[in-house]
Amino acid sequence: MFKPLTHLQRLEAESIFILREVVAECEKPVMLYSIGKDSAVMLHLARKAFHPARPPFPLLHVDTTWKFREMIEFRDNIARELGMDLIVHINQEGVAQGVNPFSHGSQVHTDVMKTQALKQALDRYGFDAAFGGARRDEEKSRAKERVFSFRSAQHRWDPKNQRPELWRLYNGRVRKGESIRVFPLSNWTELDIWQYIYQENLPIVPLYYAKERPVVERNGMLIMVDDDRMPLAPDEKPQMRRVRFRTLGCYPLTGAIESDASDLPSIIEEMLVARTSERQGRAIDHDASASMEKKKQEGYF
Amino acid sequence: MAAPAPRALERYLAEQATKTTLRFLTCGSVDDGKSTLIGRLLYDSKLIFEDQLATLQADSRRLGTQGENIDFALLVDGLAAEREQGITIDVAYRFFATDRRKFVVADCPGHEQYTRNMATGASNADLAVILIDARKGVLTQTRRHSYIASLFGIHDVVLAVNKMDLVGYDQAVFDGIVTDYRRFAEGLGALRITAVPMSALQGDNVSTRSDAMPWYQGPTLLEHLETVQVGRDLAEQPFRMAVQWVNRPNLDFRGFAGTVASGRVRPGDAVQVLPSGRRSAVSRIVTFDGDLEVAGPGQAVTLVLADEIDVSRGDVIAAGQQPPPTSDQLAVHLLWMSEAPMYPGRQYYLKSGANLVPCVVTDLKHAVNVNTLETLPAKSLDLNEIGVANISLSARIAFEPFAANADLGSFILIDRQSNATVGAGLFDFSLRRADNIVWQALSVDKAHRAAIKHQRPAVIWMTGLSGSGKSTIANLLESRLHDLNRHTYTLDGDNVRHGLNRDLGFTAADRVENIRRVGETAKLMVDAGLITIVSFISPFRSERRMVRDLLAPGEFIEVFVDTPLEVCEQRDPKGLYRRARAGEIQNFTGIDSEYQAPEAPELHIRTTDVSPEQAVEQLLGYLEQRGLLQAGGG
Ligand SMILES: Nc1nc2c(ncn2[C@@H]2O[C@H](COP(=O)(O)OP(=O)(O)O)[C@@H](O)[C@H]2O)c(=O)[nH]1
Numbered sequence: 058m059f060k061p062l063t064h065l066q067r068l069e070a071e072s073i074f075i076l077r078e079v080v081a082e083c084e085k086p087v088m089l090y091s092i093g094k095d096s097a098v099m100l101h102l103a104r105k106a107f108h109p110a111r112p113p114f115p116l117l118h119v120d121t122t123w124k125f126r127e128m129i130e131f132r133d134n135i136a137r138e139l140g141m142d143l144i145v146h147i148n149q150e151g152v153a154q155g156v157n158p159f160s161h162g163s164q165v166h167t168d169v170m171k172t173q174a175l176k177q178a179l180d181r182y183g184f185d186a187a188f189g190g191a192r193r194d195e196e197k198s199r200a201k202e203r204v205f206s207f208r209s210a211q212h213r214w215d216p217k218n219q220r221p222e223l224w225r226l227y228n229g230r231v232r233k234g235e236s237i238r239v240f241p242l243s244n245w246t247e248l249d250i251w252q253y254i255y256q257e258n259l260p261i262v263p264l265y266y267a268k269e270r271p272v273v274e275r276n277g278m279l280i281m282v283d284d285d286r287m288p289l290a291p292d293e294k295p296q297m298r299r300v301r302f303r304t305l306g307c308y309p310l311t312g313a314i315e316s317d318a319s320d321l322p323s324i325i326e327e328m329l330v331a332r333t334s335e336r337q338g339r340a341i342d343h344d345a346s347a348s349m350e351k352k353k354q355e356g357y358f
Numbered sequence: 359m360a361a362p363a364p365r366a367l368e369r370y371l372a373e374q375a376t377k378t379t380l381r382f383l384t385c386g387s388v389d390d391g392k393s394t395l396i397g398r399l400l401y402d403s404k405l406i407f408e409d410q411l412a413t414l415q416a417d418s419r420r421l422g423t424q425g426e427n428i429d430f431a432l433l434v435d436g437l438a439a440e441r442e443q444g445i446t447i448d449v450a451y452r453f454f455a456t457d458r459r460k461f462v463v464a465d466c467p468g469h470e471q472y473t474r475n476m477a478t479g480a481s482n483a484d485l486a487v488i489l490i491d492a493r494k495g496v497l498t499q500t501r502r503h504s505y506i507a508s509l510f511g512i513h514d515v516v517l518a519v520n521k522m523d524l525v526g527y528d529q530a531v532f533d534g535i536v537t538d539y540r541r542f543a544e545g546l547g548a549l550r551i552t553a554v555p556m557s558a559l560q561g562d563n564v565s566t567r568s569d570a571m572p573w574y575q576g577p578t579l580l581e582h583l584e585t586v587q588v589g590r591d592l593a594e595q596p597f598r599m600a601v602q603w604v605n606r607p608n609l610d611f612r613g614f615a616g617t618v619a620s621g622r623v624r625p626g627d628a629v630q631v632l633p634s635g636r637r638s639a640v641s642r643i644v645t646f647d648g649d650l651e652v653a654g655p656g657q658a659v660t661l662v663l664a665d666e667i668d669v670s671r672g673d674v675i676a677a678g679q680q681p682p683p684t685s686d687q688l689a690v691h692l693l694w695m696s697e698a699p700m701y702p703g704r705q706y707y708l709k710s711g712a713n714l715v716p717c718v719v720t721d722l723k724h725a726v727n728v729n730t731l732e733t734l735p736a737k738s739l740d741l742n743e744i745g746v747a748n749i750s751l752s753a754r755i756a757f758e759p760f761a762a763n764a765d766l767g768s769f770i771l772i773d774r775q776s777n778a779t780v781g782a783g784l785f786d787f788s789l790r791r792a793d794n795i796v797w798q799a800l801s802v803d804k805a806h807r808a809a810i811k812h813q814r815p816a817v818i819w820m821t822g823l824s825g826s827g828k829s830t831i832a833n834l835l836e837s838r839l840h841d842l843n844r845h846t847y848t849l850d851g852d853n854v855r856h857g858l859n860r861d862l863g864f865t866a867a868d869r870v871e872n873i874r875r876v877g878e879t880a881k882l883m884v885d886a887g888l889i890t891i892v893s894f895i896s897p898f899r900s901e902r903r904m905v906r907d908l909l910a911p912g913e914f915i916e917v918f919v920d921t922p923l924e925v926c927e928q929r930d931p932k933g934l935y936r937r938a939r940a941g942e943i944q945n946f947t948g949i950d951s952e953y954q955a956p957e958a959p960e961l962h963i964r965t966t967d968v969s970p971e972q973a974v975e976q977l978l979g980y981l982e983q984r985g986l987l988q989a990g991g992g
Contacts, residue, residue, distance in 0.1 A: 064379045064460045073658035081603045105646040110607035193451045200450040220779040223481040226770045230777040246453045322367045
């Protein structure tokens with residue numbers, strides 16, 4: 058018997074449709090793989106969309122060189138296990154200039170090592186479509202983002218120049234140099250993501266699970282001391298605390314939460330009673346309430 | 359949503375997994391309280407996390423209109439620029455859930471871009487919540503919102519009569535509005551309407567029952583949204599699936615990936631592939647999670663067929679006994695979404711299902727006044743206008759009338775130069791059975807006609823301002839070609855306007871039609887084997903492109919006769935610029951009508967640098983180099 062689709066089935070089918078549409082219409086797509094839970098879901102959906110073929114595009118990871126070590130290890134394992142091509146791009150100019158989150162601040166670091174680096178990578182390989190794992194429920198300004206987000210040859214997002222999206226009729230046509238960012242998870246919520254990870258039994262970076270980790274407290278955030286590049290103030294001493302992460306990024310910019318949730322059901326449970334929403338853990342979002350808007354116009358994902 | 363006990367979590371997740379989704383859109387005019395309502399729904403559904411609430415409270419003090427109280431509207435406004443202006447600009451999607459259902463809200467604003475945004479919201483929604491300010495009642499915009507929602511596929515409407523607190527929670531006011539609305543809605547076909555009196559600000563009848571309106575017995579808005587059954591049962595329709603992508607990982611596997619648009623399919627089912635009409639049977643329904651016994655509407659699958667038949671992206675696989683119609687000539691409803699108006703005759707790409715085909719709007723029947731629903735004669739469609747038109751596609755496609763199936767019944771139009779999405783529409787019906795009209799294959803064809811003249815036919819298309827020197831160059835060129843024993847003909851703008859196009863003026867719409875006719879005429883002449891010289895201002899890129907597309911590759915030679923406006927105006931051989939400047943002639947190219955210079959003409963002649971004789975040498979050189987002066991049947 059055929060039963061009407063449930064909420065998650067509907068979301069899954071919709072994402073698969075989007076992934077297939079891009080592969081059919083665009084010349085050179087790539088998947089921006091950021092190693093986090095959303096990327097895990099997006100990659101899994103791509104495997105479903107093209108089965109029995111392998112997803113016909115490479116993964117691109119823009120490495121700021123400040124990611125958690127466990128993220129990098131996880132990334133390399135996944136790519137190897139699934140037989141996916143993985144492109145790792147680092148902004149070497151930024152490295153040469155010694156850009157880092159401590160001396161340059163989160164804004165400059167993110168701009169140079171993430172935003173600029175992403176543009177460099179897209180230009181170098183000439184990708185005309187890039188899948189990203191952003192969701193509309195993450196942040197107010199994203200609620201209005203299209204599924205297919207058009208970018209000029211300078212990678213700029215012009216809020217006035219976006220294409221209306223009716224029905225399932227996405228328009229992925231671009232001229233040379235222009236590109237489309239595609240968000241197959243647009244209509245997923247954080248809870249949907251976790252439920253899906255649970256249902257599909259997807260591997261995720263262990264940092265999502267609570268464990269004793271060395272942290273220091275800064276500006277009200279718990280920062281994990283992931284390696285010895287992190288400068289400590291004289292009175293700062295890393296303490297072992299039982300923590301986990303709700304989002305993953307550059308370790309000096311990502312706040313941990315104290316938690317006992319060491320398996321998926323307890324993470325989901327914790328989420329349901331969450332007292333803070335997920336982006337609070339990201340230092341970059343604290344700046345101004347409309348800052349996301351500006352970053353998007355500049356090409357930040 | 360209460361936190362479940364640890365052991366209950368598995369059960370909780372299982373419950374979640376069976377929830378369905380309701381996607382609805384909200385529409386109302388500015389200040390009807392739409393943002394307040396959505397904010398209230400999000401707030402009440404307790405999915406607003408505490409830090410969002412903290413930001414919200416800070417924002418309310420800075421920007422809010424509610425003093426120290428929470429301004430729910432700020433919860434849903436997003437883009438910085440919009441916030442400063444205090445209006446929402448686009449469709450925004452919000453998410454919330456209750457114990458019974460998950461919801462996606464498309465928030466559509468009420469300002470001038472309304473039609474485009476509302477259509478977008480409606481196209482992806484199951485239901486529309488239409489807001490009315492109780493003090494104002496049914497307004498023009500209420501009618502407009504209802505019409506657009508129903509046109510773009512909404513069958514269920516909630517009439518949310520808001521701000522009841524400002525009319526003393528008076529039942530008579532509510533009843534009056536509902537009666538008005540029902541009377542109007544009769545003209546819209548089968549809309550299911552539920553009306554709820556509420557105060558979004560105070561929370562009456564949003565998610566909790568109002569004490570102030572004991573006279574109202576119906577459900578609260580949220581109760582209704584949680585329980586309403588929407589849409590049609592697509593599973594009961596005949597099977598259709600558009601092929602999105604051909605999956606061919608190795609020589610042993612060939613599958614057709616797509617999303618089921620309607621009906622059910624099982625292995626063994628006989629199918630037809632449209633538009634080719636080839637038949638086969640389904641042998642497997644492949645998914646990552648294993649082969650399926652049955653697939654239905656909304657499911658993304660990969661079908662393997664029993665026979666090696668030719669199937670590609672855009673084809674529709676359909677139930678063998680009940681295939682959808684195919685056509686290349688259709689009557690449609692069209693919503694225009696671009697700043698540049700739509701003129702019949704221009705070429706666009708049409709995307710429908712997984713098809714992308716060149717298309718021309720051949721005939722604009724009329725426009726619809728979305729406020730009064732009256733039809734108006736129209737020569738063009740402006741931004742946000744809706745019209746009824748006939749379109750012609752360059753290839754036959756499988757389709758369904760929109761009323762029968764939205765997936766196969768909807769389309770968008772894409773500008774061929776900018777790639778922008780400029781229109782959206784609905785198929786109404788096929789204008790003919792395209793299969794009945796067979797193109798007359800004549801036994802003497804273009805190649806034969808050209809061969810006997812020992813030449814290759816082509817169109818040499820001169821574009822440029824009035825007085826730029828097109829006719830002079832065209833005339834000289836034709837003489838030279840004639841001396842070379844070439845068979846030629848020249849179509850000149852002024853001459854054609856005295857005969858074939860006598861009925862056309864100089865409005866943008868007429869200019870498009872002017873060029874379309876000349877393009878078709880030039881095409882016939884090329885078919886007759888002639889080297890055809892066209893000397894027309896032809897100011898618009900899209901028309902020149904349309905003519906280019908009419909001809910075979912290489913047959914269209916665009917020559918830009920480039921003379922600066924000041925020079926043309928100085929020459930003014932016919933005294934036209936003087937008259938245009940004096941206001942005696944309207945829509946004069948270069949003065950009060952635009953000239954769009956070619957971006958990549960085959961030949962660019964700068965008349966300030968070369969004499970007409972030199973220009974013709976340049977032209978002949980180009981034709982020689984392209985092999986057009988040699989004999990040969992093409
Ligand atoms: N008294 C009263 N005011 C309301 C109600 N709903 C909204 N408002 C007010 O009407 C104004 C416009 O509301 P808003 O939600 O921004 O309208 P929108 O433009 O439709 O999104 C605001 O000042 C709201 O506080 C209501 O039910 N009663």
